[in-house]
Amino acid sequence: MKVLIIGSGGREHAIAWKVRQNKTVSKLYCAPGNAGIAEYAECVAISATDLLGLADFAQNEKIDLTIVGMDDPLVGGVVDVFEERGLRIFGPSKNAAILEGSKAFSKDLMKKYAIPTAAYETFDQPSEALKYLASCEYPIVLKADGLALGKGVLICNSYDEAVKGVKAIMEDKQFGSAGDRLVIEEFMTGREVSVLAFCDGTHIIPMTSAQDHKRAKDQDQGLNTGGMGTFSPSPFYTDDVDQFCKKYIYQSTIDAMKAEGRDFVGILFVGLMLTEKGPKVLEYNARFGDPEAQVILPRMKNDLVEICEACIDGKLDQVNLMFEDNAAVCVILASEGYPEHYEKGFAIRGLEHFQNKEDYFVFHAGTKFIGQEVVTNGGRVIGVTATGNTLIDARRKAYEATTWVHYDNKYMRTDIGKAIEE
Numbered sequence: 001m002k003v004l005i006i007g008s009g010g011r012e013h014a015i016a017w018k019v020r021q022n023k024t025v026s027k028l029y030c031a032p033g034n035a036g037i038a039e040y041a042e043c044v045a046i047s048a049t050d051l052l053g054l055a056d057f058a059q060n061e062k063i064d065l066t067i068v069g070m071d072d073p074l075v076g077g078v079v080d081v082f083e084e085r086g087l088r089i090f091g092p093s094k095n096a097a098i099l100e101g102s103k104a105f106s107k108d109l110m111k112k113y114a115i116p117t118a119a120y121e122t123f124d125q126p127s128e129a130l131k132y133l134a135s136c137e138y139p140i141v142l143k144a145d146g147l148a149l150g151k152g153v154l155i156c157n158s159y160d161e162a163v164k165g166v167k168a169i170m171e172d173k174q175f176g177s178a179g180d181r182l183v184i185e186e187f188m189t190g191r192e193v194s195v196l197a198f199c200d201g202t203h204i205i206p207m208t209s210a211q212d213h214k215r216a217k218d219q220d221q222g223l224n225t226g227g228m229g230t231f232s233p234s235p236f237y238t239d240d241v242d243q244f245c246k247k248y249i250y251q252s253t254i255d256a257m258k259a260e261g262r263d264f265v266g267i268l269f270v271g272l273m274l275t276e277k278g279p280k281v282l283e284y285n286a287r288f289g290d291p292e293a294q295v296i297l298p299r300m301k302n303d304l305v306e307i308c309e310a311c312i313d314g315k316l317d318q319v320n321l322m323f324e325d326n327a328a329v330c331v332i333l334a335s336e337g338y339p340e341h342y343e344k345g346f347a348i349r350g351l352e353h354f355q356n357k358e359d360y361f362v363f364h365a366g367t368k369f370i371g372q373e374v375v376t377n378g379g380r381v382i383g384v385t386a387t388g389n390t391l392i393d394a395r396r397k398a399y400e401a402t403t404w405v406h407y408d409n410k411y412m413r414t415d416i417g418k419a420i421e422e
């Protein structure tokens with residue numbers, strides 16, 4: 001069969017690596033892809049947001065299955081465009097991807113269906129938001145309603161900071177139209193865990209847990225980023241937490257979406273905060289996490305293509321999802337200055353060290369070829385993943401592998417997964 005992956009990050013590289021293990025896949029394409037993905041797939045120069053261009057390509061090449069990695073095309077309705085043309089595609093339709101596309105929608109859904117989450121209010125007018133903020137306790141959390149590359153969340157420690165935040169989001173439109181509406185949310189404390197789940201509209205099967213490190217610098221300092229490193233499983237995601245989430249969060253979310261006429265097919269990413277009062281939903285995403293995929297997929301025993309097909313066909317209940325009894329750690333190698341200003345175009349050396357090593361993976365994010373040479377082409381450049389018998393073992397190996405890769409302005413956090421040793 002012929003498969004197309006949409007996206008160009010480390011997540012899509014991990015998906016491509018996994019899809020390649022399916023022996024019935026005779027041809028794999030990725031749009032637009034990157035230098036690492038090119039090892040597994042033919043990269044085609046179509047932007048991930050050119051929905052009609054993607055559908056034309058899939059139609060012309062007779063693609064049997066398309067897997068969407070990124071949020072933008074999903075929220076934009078790529079699944080609807082493909083399905084209208086009778087093309088098989090894995091991901092939520094536009095009216096279900098809104099769970100990620102609008103924080104106001106997802107908060108209202110949780111409230112309506114009593115799914116545990118932080119208290120909140122939604123505002124369309126900056127003046128109303130400011131009035132409300134005058135009566136709040138601090139810290140408080142401001143969230144741009146729409147997609148903002150994982151950066152549209154501001155934690156404000158004082159009224160003055162919040163005033164600046166409202167101005168940045170709603171008036172200066174720092175995150176574009178994502179800031180037309182604002183969600184103001186109660187600040188929660190606790191450990192964060194990401195749980196991703198396969199969904200077929202009716203059934204939901206959670207995968208193993210993972211934990212991301214969103215801030216740019218060690219000890220969770222610096223700005224929020226797309227994610228600087230992950231580990232899986234999370235030792236903080238205990239059996240009790242799992243039972244609670246299965247009972248009150250995962251199935252409830254899918255049932256709620258069904259009740260709203262928005263059947264969710266694809267990957268539901270639940271960002272959880274484990275608070276003193278129990279697990280609460282921080283956010284939903286409608287796709288694999290990046291870099292969560294880079295630690296989850298290397299641990300997954302099942303064939304990814306078969307699961308995607310089962311989800312599309314509404315037969316997820318027939319899948320027995322299994323993970324290796326091991327651990328994985330991913331450290332992101334970024335460009336110094338990310339997520340703000342950084343230079344790119346530097347030659348990357350040392351990638352050959354990863355060849356023929358079963359428990360070390362190099363997943364490219366922002367890379368491209370210039371001639372035969374792989375060069376840096378983004379803020380997050382490469383994710384280095386290692387698996388091991390334990391988290392400590394995997395962490396030691398992942399950091400060992402970071403020393404194999406060289407380029408000018410290489411930057412990484414040195415404390416990914418450190419919490420597991422404390």
Ligand code: AMP
Binds near residue numbers: 188271
């Ligand atoms: P989100 O995109 O909603 O996951 O937010 C990005 C990050 O901001 C999260 O991973 C948390 O670290 C932080 N955050 C979001 N909402 C809250 C909240 N209500 N309380 C504390 N931290 C939050």
Ligand code: GLY
Binds near residue numbers: 150212227290292
């Ligand atoms: N790593 C967080 C995300 O993919 O949104």
